Amino acid sequence: MSVTKYAAEEPPETGQELAEPPSLSTPHAFQGQELAFWARHRNFLATHFPGATQKDWDSWRWQLKNRITSPQRMAAILGVPAPLGFDRAGAFPAAVTPYYLLTASQSPAVTRCILPDVREKDIRPFEMPDPLGEDGHSPVPGIVHRYPDRVLFLVTEFCSTYCRYCTRSRLVGKSGHRSDMSSWQRALDYIRAHPEVRDVLLSGGDPLTLPDMKIEWLLSQLRRIPHVEIVRIGTKVPAVLPQRITPALVRMLRRYHPLLMSLHFAHPDEITPETAAACNRLADGGIPLGSQTVLLAGVNDDVETMKRLMHGLIRNRVRPYYLYQCDPIPGSTHFRTPVEKGLSIIQGLRGHTSGYCIPTYVIDAPGGGGKVPLQPQYAFDREGRDVMLRNYEGRVFRYPDTAGREG
Ligand SMILES: *Cc1c(COP(=O)(O)O)cnc(C)c1O
Numbered sequence: 268m269s270v271t272k273y274a275a276e277e278p279p280e281t282g283q284e285l286a287e288p289p290s291l292s293t294p295h296a297f298q299g300q301e302l303a304f305w306a307r308h309r310n311f312l313a314t315h316f317p318g319a320t321q322k323d324w325d326s327w328r329w330q331l332k333n334r335i336t337s338p339q340r341m342a343a344i345l346g347v348p349a350p351l352g353f354d355r356a357g358a359f360p361a362a363v364t365p366y367y368l369l370t371a372s373q374s375p376a377v378t379r380c381i382l383p384d385v386r387e388k389d390i391r392p393f394e395m396p397d398p399l400g401e402d403g404h405s406p407v408p409g410i411v412h413r414y415p416d417r418v419l420f421l422v423t424e425f426c427s428t429y430c431r432y433c434t435r436s437r438l439v440g441k442s443g444h445r446s447d448m449s450s451w452q453r454a455l456d457y458i459r460a461h462p463e464v465r466d467v468l469l470s471g472g473d474p475l476t477l478p479d480m481k482i483e484w485l486l487s488q489l490r491r492i493p494h495v496e497i498v499r500i501g502t503k504v505p506a507v508l509p510q511r512i513t514p515a516l517v518r519m520l521r522r523y524h525p526l527l528m529s530l531h532f533a534h535p536d537e538i539t540p541e542t543a544a545a546c547n548r549l550a551d552g553g554i555p556l557g558s559q560t561v562l563l564a565g566v567n568d569d570v571e572t573m574k575r576l577m578h579g580l581i582r583n584r585v586r587p588y589y590l591y592q593c594d595p596i597p598g599s600t601h602f603r604t605p606v607e608k609g610l611s612i613i614q615g616l617r618g619h620t621s622g623y624c625i626p627t628y629v630i631d632a633p634g635g636g637g638k639v640p641l642q643p644q645y646a647f648d649r650e651g652r653d654v655m656l657r658n659y660e661g662r663v664f665r666y667p668d669t670a671g672r673e674g
Contacts, residue, residue, distance in 0.1 A: 304540055311369045315344050327511040330364045331427055331476070337361075338383045345372050351385045359387070360440035363428045366541070367507040374536035376566045380430050387431065387598035396437040398594045400635025409445050409454040413637055417466035420454055421445055422485060426473045428507040430533070432561055432602045434594045434631070439472055446477065455488050462494045468529075470501035475511055479519055486523040498523065501559070503531035509545035517552040527555045530585055534567055538579040550584035557588030560626065561602075562612070564593075568604045570615030577616065577624040587626035589638070594631060606630070606641065614643040618659020 312319055316333065323329040335341050338361050342349040345368070363371070363381045371377040397403075404413045411419040423446040424439050433439055458464050467489055474482065489495050504511045520526055528549060532538070550556055558580050560567065567573055577587050590612070593603045609628045616625045629638040648655035652672055653665040 301540060307373070308369065311372065312365075316365060324365070325510055327508055327513070330366055330508055330510055333365050334362045334427065335365070335368055341368065341382055344368055345378055345382065347378065347382070350383045352388075353383045353385065358383075359429065359431075359433070359436040361429055362426070362440065364508050366510065367428050370537060370539060374534065376534045376572075377536050379566055380432070380533050380563070381428060383431065384601065386601040389600055390597045391595075391600055394595045394597045394599065395633065396597060398596055398633050399434065399631050400633070401435075404635055407453045407457045408450050410457050412457075412461075412464075413635060416463055417468060418458065418461075418464050419468050419470055420458070421471050422451065422469050422474050423472035423477060425471065425476050426503070426507075427476055427511075428503065430503070430531075430561075432563060432593055432596070432599055434561075434596060435472075436596050445472065446481070451485065451488075455492075458489070458495065459492055465494055465496040466499065467495055467497075468499045468501060473502050473504055474500050475502045475504040475516075476508075479516055482516075483519050483523075486520075486526070490523055497525045497527060499527045499529060501529045501531070505530050505542050505545040505549070506532055506537040509539075509541045512545035512548050514548065517548050517554075520549075520554060521552040524553060527557065529557045529559050529588060531559050532576060532580060532585075533560060533563060535572065535575040535579045538576075538583065543583045546580075546583040546585055556585040558585050558626065559589045559591065560587075561591045561593050562604055562609050562628075563602045564604045566602075568608055568612070570612055573612050574616060574620060574624070577620070577626070581621065581624050587624055590626040590628045592628070592630040592641075595633060610641060610643050613641075614659075617643070 308324070309321075312321070312324055316323075319329070319333075335344065338353045339349045341361065341363060361381070361383045367377070367381065371381055401411045401413075401419075404411050406412055409421045411421070413419070421435075421438075424441055425446070426433075426439055429436075429440055438445075458467060469485065474485075486498060489498050530546070546556060560573075560576065562568060567576060573590075580587055590609065592606060592609055593599060595603070613625065613628050628641045630641060631638050645657055646654050647657050649668075650665070652667060652669055654668045656664045656666055658664060
């Protein structure tokens with residue numbers, strides 16, 4: 268196996284500069300809605316951020332600087348009642364970019380994902396701060412090594428926007444030291460010392476909230492490790508901060524291929540013209556895009572919503588990857604659905620729409636068992652040599668499973 272050597276100092280290959288995507292910023296799906304979309308934008312900006320320009324809005328640093336962190340102010344802008352008795356001391360912090368707050372202002376489902384809720388104080392005995400047992404699988408700070416050939420590398424605790432159902436609510440938004448150079452060095456040393464690690468998944472927090480230079484430093488360090496074959500980035504930035512996906516970022520990222528991304532999406536309302544353009548810029552950079560979605564009560568727990576989301580993603584070249592059962596983090600009961608709901612959603616997709624639109628439904632096993640896939644029982648019985656199959660319409664078929672059974 269030969270691995271190309273990469274170095275941060277290498278100039279980009281000449282003649283292959285990424286051209287601006289010509290018409291992708293206005294995908295066909297938004298025909299006729301574009302003008303209304305931009306009118307709402309201007310109105311939102313003028314009302315809630317007087318003095319800010321379109322240029323400010325388009326700047327990811329402006330978006331970060333102007334994050335809304337007060338639940339009361341969020342509620343006021345959204346025009347909904349302020350969350351009752353929300354105590355910020357020691358609690359999971361709240362934050363949202365102006366961009367994503369605009370999205371939420373058009374969508375009760377998206378609002379539910381970001382606005383703190385008094386029900387977060389209803390903590391059940393089975394809920395745990397670290398439901399996936401990540402801290403127990405962490406050989407050095409920032410690394411979770413659960414599977415034989417790949418590691419999770421938590422490079423920052425910071426996100427531009429905090430989802431109320433976050434599986435890492437125990438650590439995000441805290442002023443930890445995960446993005447310190449010294450803890451990055453220790454994590455890289457661990458990966459260098461483990462030749463079985465062929466896949467490194469950068470997550471957090473949101474790695475794409477780091478400046479280009481820091482991301483490039485991490486990627487170039489990883490690329491110098493011969494046994495690291497692929498690098499993945501897990502991010503919600505295209506949905507909550509699409510301004511971050513600049514042509515310069517994509518030009519840098521594409522020098523570190525094979526690089527893949529898992530994009531977090533919760534609801535079809537997130538797929539605005541700006542988010543669609545961000546996804547298409549990444550896809551034009553040759554980055555295979557997968558999606559991760561958490562199944563959430565009152566947000567996306569019906570077949571129609573989930574299908575609209577999956578269709579919106581695939582139209583923008585994001586291949587649905589995982590649908591997660593909501594992890595039992597403290598105060599998440601109001602988000603959780605019965606497992607049957609997830610199975611019936613998968614059943615409502617499989618066969619009814621393109622196979623490319625169907626994610627794998629998984630439960631990340633509490634205590635550190637890793638992701639366990641769940642499927643409706645399509646092979647529901649065995650009769651003698653035959654496997655009994657139920658298709659998407661509920662019709663029953665027999666498969667003669669004779670191989671290895673007859674002489
Ligand atoms: C999800 C996860 C991975 C990646 O799993 P894939 O199924 O390969 O996408 C790796 N490590 C940890 C700890 C994870 O939680």
